[in-house]
Amino acid sequence: MLMRTDPFRDLDRLTQQVLGSAARPSAMAMDAYRSGDDFLVHLDLPGIDPETIELDIERNVLSVRAERRSPAPEGAELLVAERPTGVFTRRLFLGDTLDTERIDASYEAGVLTLRIPVAEQAKPRRIQIAGGDSRKQLSG
Numbered sequence: 001m002l003m004r005t006d007p008f009r010d011l012d013r014l015t016q017q018v019l020g021s022a023a024r025p026s027a028m029a030m031d032a033y034r035s036g037d038d039f040l041v042h043l044d045l046p047g048i049d050p051e052t053i054e055l056d057i058e059r060n061v062l063s064v065r066a067e068r069r070s071p072a073p074e075g076a077e078l079l080v081a082e083r084p085t086g087v088f089t090r091r092l093f094l095g096d097t098l099d100t101e102r103i104d105a106s107y108e109a110g111v112l113t114l115r116i117p118v119a120e121q122a123k124p125r126r127i128q129i130a131g132g133d134s135r136k137q138l139s140g
Contacts, residue, residue: 012079015087015130020134026043027088028042028043028045028064028066028088028112029043030037030043030044031040032092034118037117037118038115038116038117038118039041039098039115039117040113040114040115040116041092041113041114042112042113042114042118043064043110043111043112043113043114044110044111045066045068045088045107045112047068047083047110047111048066048067048068048072048088048107048109049067049069050107050108052067052068052108053065053066053112055103055105055114056068056093057100057103060093060094060095060096060100061091061092061093061094062091062092062094062100062103062114063089063090063092064089064090064092064112065087065088065089065092066088066089066112067086067087067088068083068084068085068086068088069085070085075131079090085138094116097100097118097119098116098117098118098119099117099118099119100116100118100119101114103116104116105117110128
């Protein structure tokens with residue numbers, strides 16, 4: 001399944017505390033859960049052009065990268081700029097029980113949804129028990 005520890009996220013939080021929130025846009029909010037034979041991840045990316053979203057996987061680390069550009073034209077005088085712009089990244093550490101070859105991604109209403117199937121070898125299965133005919137009598 002999804003590994004819960006992300007050392008980079010803790011480093012990002014520390015950097016934001018030291019340098020202020022303008023140093024780097026905040027991380028993508030995420031929900032993750034298992035439903036049947038799929039593991040689903042929903043990442044909030046409001047206002048992101050789907051063309052700027054990049055998904056890469058190396059070993060069992062899935063990297064999500066997206067960019068939100070400022071809607072103001074170049075040279076415009078900004079009066080208020082509260083919405084973060086720039087590059088957003090998130091790394092997900094996936095367990096060996098997930099099939100990283102068959103990840104499906106969709107983007108709708110500002111939410112990136114990843115559907116990661118559980119690997120066949122990790123699915124529960126029933127084991128047949130041989131009948132009484134296969135037992136041997138012990139002679140004493």
